Amino acid sequence: MQGLRIRVRGQVQGVGFRPFVWTLAQGLGVTGHVLNDPEGVLIEAYGPVASLPDLIRRKAPPLSRIDAIEVSEITGKSPADFRIIASSGTGAETRVTPDAATCDACLAEIQTPTDRRCGYAFANCTHCGPRYTILRALPYDRAQTTMAEFPMCPDCASEYADPADRRFHAQPIACPVCGPRLWIEPAHEDPIAEAAARLRHGEILAIKGLGGFHLACDARNAGAIANLRRRKHRPAKPLALMGTLAMIRQHASPTEAEVALLSDPSAPIVLLSSNGTLPDGVAPNQSTYGWMLPYTPLHHLLIEAFGGPLVMTSGNLSGEPQVIGNDEAREKLAPFADAFLMHDRDIARRLDDSVERITPHGPMILRRARGHVPGTLPLPEGFEDAPQAVAYGGQMKAALCLIKNGQALLGHHLGELDEALTWEAFQQADRDYAALFDHKPQVVAVDLHPDFRASRHGTARAEAEGLILQEVQHHHAHLATCMGENLWPLDGCKVAGIILDGLGLGPDGTVWGGEILLGDYLGFERAAHLSPAPLVGGDRAQAEPWRNALARLDQAGLSDWADDLFSDAPRDMLRMAATRGLNAPMSTSAGRLFDAVAACLDICSAGQSYEGEAAMTLEALALKAPSPDPHHAYHMPETPNGFDVSQMFKAIRADLGNQTSIQTIAWRFHAGLAQTFATAAAALVKDGQAKAVALSGGCFQNALLLDLTLRALGDTPVLIHTKTPANDGGLALGQALIAAARAKATPESM
Amino acid sequence: MNMMRLKQDTVTLAHGGGGKAMRDLIESVFTSVFQPDGMEDQARLMDAALQKPGARLAFTTDSFVVDPVEFPGGDIGKIAVCGTVNDLAVGGAKPLWLSAAFIIEEGTEIALLRRIVESMRIEAEKAGVRIITGDTKVVGRGSADKVFITTSGVGVIPAGRTLSADRIQEGDVAIVNGVLGDHGAAILAARGDMMLSTDIQSDCQGLGHLMQAVCAAADVQACRDATRGGVASALNEMAEACGLAIEIEEAALPLRTEVKGVCEILGLDPLYLANEGTLVLFVPEGQAEAALDAMKSTEAGRDACIIGRAKQGPKGQVTMRTLFGGARIVDMLVGEQLPRIC
Ligand SMILES: [Fe+3]
Ligand SMILES: [Mg+2]
């Protein structure tokens, strides 16, 4: 009898794919079988099968992602029924999907008084719930998760075993009879009601979530917010908010695309323009607030009981990663929290909330964590047979990346690696992802910077295991990440990368960060850059924007203005250090140029309380510029020393003198930077040296800068980040691609 | 004194030629100060301590190229003596004899040499060591920077005393003898002509007497001289060697306000600043008080204090509990401190 063999590739395991196919087969009256194997899902079907491939594509389960469906005809004896065949062989069960927000069906159940899971904080199914955060070991199987301590009751067990049930093989399946339990400390019989009552009284609660503890308070209560900021030593860094869509709509006007992103199973924090109806303390001097929807049943129940939006900021000591253990929370969060809403399902893997925004040019991901890992990204053409590579990323927004068989596993945002717990998490992530991906690298990629912990780790590993070590220049890696996520082929033409970044070590030993790199995956040349200025005090220059202003103003012959602006600061000593080269490396950093301009406008001049505060404030101001005129952007002429910014600082001083608003000045700076780099990069495309322009580096988290750069590029082909961060959180992908490309190009080195 | 014999007031290549000019230089500048009875190319060592059963000889060498050669609180000569005395002392030895070899750049002022040599004499006397042999070379302009000095030292470790980082046990406390980073900050300030520098003096000092005192009072497990690379590097070496983790407390670090100020302005971490008279040692927790008392009874240990302890944890990892309660990894640096914030 004639039949079809259907191969489905992509994220198709652990997402209810086999029962979905089984249900389709039942409906069509098709016989045969479906199974998981290392390549994905394989179906053999006989009978009225013609519409099956199309139905699979159109109706695939919510958490699945189909990369390819391959169909071929087969002949054989038609079986009597359609079966799900248990998995066999290695690799098949190792797939774990990202954690997913509570689905509508589960939400309806916890809100239905007659349902056995009504009011239950840990309801989940095949289409939602915890995954990576509860994983202790592989294969992904209840016994290897933190649900192992909760033996299924008969009801759950029968749901689990029934292919027709939404909870067929849902590993974290639970109900009030057999599953995790919620409580509040100090104790109260109704933890949710008590938590809501305490929040209404302006208290701060530590709440155990999916990937870690949050600290929560009433988002409408300025006093509670001020209290939280004081206790957490967090004066200004924006706080995330959680609310239902209806609540969000009272304080922002999300677009359709923003609503879709908020409602995605990954349930990220989405930056939305605020309408100013919440206290300033939520995000001082910022034009956007970070919102997320409730993404676990616990959050839904709490928000419903409380009846308003909550501040939900990560529960941690300053600088440390989020707390995940109950005892750890009782100890570390005691100074911050008035009460603890806790449960007995352990968090095995710490995951921060992801942060994204929608720009006129599509989505932009700022922090990639919960909801995205351990999902994979497809790699460009040419990397299918590239050697397996692991890349270790940067220092401050560490994330690692593994590539294999044309797929990349870009790990979650870990944080700053000098923090001992983050370093531990980095090493754990290294082991975890290798196991998840069944990864045996031949190549290790690290940043050029010898004092990045990640670089040392990779170098030591390569040495210990005899692997090929590739050191990758920081901004070349940013460029390759952008090319890679846009599937720019391995043998594609060169791309002109506008890389506006904080800083990275250049091969010449100076510190780069405002560059046009002309390159491909194998190599690059530095086509243009900002004029360098001394970075007085090294990393201290990042914390204190005025240092950058002093260096730039002195360079521009505006020392007298610097003396006025920073009259109380130790200018003489800084100038001495700059002259003598005492911890004052030359740098072309675009990030520090933002800081310099901000300081001239008296924004965060003496210090920023969090990374990017000055630049984000500058962006927020520029967005408010009345009738901005592209013809009045600050000009940065190209000189043998780089794009010269001296004229700009002179113009800023003149503009301030003639009462131009700082909103307009901020806008002119954004536009000048965008036009300068866009014009030079477009010229490289025009004269045939490059086929497209790519925009990367941390400064491109700035939506206005992105928008103005794209406008200045006109119809030049452009690659931008939408799936991976333009900041160092995406760096490892580019490192891995470059290292693999180089190793593939010189096979004798393997 | 035969100081008058030198006609020139700067060193010329002729002073290195091996002839009479050279003999005049050596005699008038060096031997007359170090050993008025005359020095020999080959010193013969005799000391009662050497004869004791179980005593062991300690031997060390170091070169000194500090720039500038004179700085607030000391000069290259003082460092050259203290450095080698301290190398011996932190290994548990009683320092006894030194050699001193000089490489002098043509054009160096004789008066400067005399000041350097005099401070070596004073420091050797304080430390109770004798400079008994030496060497002098003169090189052309630019081939050296004024004066480079190499000192070697011999001392005796008494029977039964073994200081070694692998002896550090979980719970042992880490003690420093005084404030951190003064030398590094003084050098930076002197090099940069920085106005605020007036208050900061190098901590350059010999640690021999302090070590004898503390070793007599407590079982010192291990000790390191926190010179180049600072306390951070000393702790990392010790953690590596003992296979434990070491945690220090930011709040406990003895830092002068002025040093903190220089570090903040220059963006440097005082834990990595060089010292020339600061040591870190480990003693069992129960003996910490005795060790501190003994150290405080000596001039070099007046500000001694506990800064941390050895504990279970990732092997060889040094962390600092910060003022906010987090733990930051304190690494060994590969090179100079390069900016890392992207
Ligand atoms: Fe970067
Ligand atoms: Mg030595």
Ligand SMILES: [Zn+2]
């Ligand atoms: Zn569900």
Ligand SMILES: [Zn+2]
């Ligand atoms: Zn149950």
